[in-house]
Amino acid sequence: MMAHIEGVLSPDQVAMFRERLAAADWVDGRATAGEQSALAKRNLQVPADSETARELGEIILGALGRNPAFISAGLPLRVYPPLFNRYDAGMAFDTHVDNAIRFAGPVRFRTDLSCTLFLTDPDDYDGGELIVEDIYGEHAVKLPAGDMILYPASSLHRVAAITRGSRWSSFFWAQSMVRSDEQRTLLYDLDNTIQRQSLKLGQGDAEVVGLTGIYNNLLRMWADV
Ligand code: NI
Numbered sequence: 001m002m003a004h005i006e007g008v009l010s011p012d013q014v015a016m017f018r019e020r021l022a023a024a025d026w027v028d029g030r031a032t033a034g035e036q037s038a039l040a041k042r043n044l045q046v047p048a049d050s051e052t053a054r055e056l057g058e059i060i061l062g063a064l065g066r067n068p069a070f071i072s073a074g075l076p077l078r079v080y081p082p083l084f085n086r087y088d089a090g091m092a093f094d095t096h097v098d099n100a101i102r103f104a105g106p107v108r109f110r111t112d113l114s115c116t117l118f119l120t121d122p123d124d125y126d127g128g129e130l131i132v133e134d135i136y137g138e139h140a141v142k143l144p145a146g147d148m149i150l151y152p153a154s155s156l157h158r159v160a161a162i163t164r165g166s167r168w169s170s171f172f173w174a175q176s177m178v179r180s181d182e183q184r185t186l187l188y189d190l191d192n193t194i195q196r197q198s199l200k201l202g203q204g205d206a207e208v209v210g211l212t213g214i215y216n217n218l219l220r221m222w223a224d225v
Helices: 011-022 035-040 051-065 068-074 181-201 206-222
Strands: 003-005 044-046 076-079 083-088 092-096 101-104 107-110 113-118 130-134 137-141 148-152 157-159 162-164 166-176
Touching (some): 011 166, 035 092, 051 076, 051 083, 181 206
Antiparallel strands (some): 003 148, 044 083, 083 166, 113 148, 130 157
């Protein structure tokens, strides 16, 4: 499932991020790529251990921890420290799959979810769509600054070449409590249905309470924590 999470960062936060990133040291993005994807990758990144990446990453993690849509869609167990990249004119990232396991210091993560948080207004660049392939075909994603796309890390994906301007974003991975994308999608659909019914009928309605029970029991059956 792909989920568009709106307003992870406010416009003021995006402006502050851009100011900090403009002053950062950018290095070749192949530093964090696997052997195969290094061949496909042409972009720039802020080093993961830099103060800028750490401080801005903390702000993103805080915002995600308070974001009901991210929690419902991703059911996150661990979120990898956010990284920052940019694609200037001519840069791209050809089709690849993200590494299954990543290390954050001594902690090992399984990457179930890939996240891209957009930090550039879509009018400020051409090209640069995130293109995700699934069984229904290709999905081109270009979101307002401050919005985020969540998609299965198992997907083949790429970033189309930039033809004008520069596209800045934060990217990171999460391990979900529910490993299967199919099960996560069912839980997300069920949760959204419960939220809508709850608005119509009230939280105490017997059907809403029953559905909430089913949601929790499915989560109990499928979650690893
Ligand atoms: Ni990738």
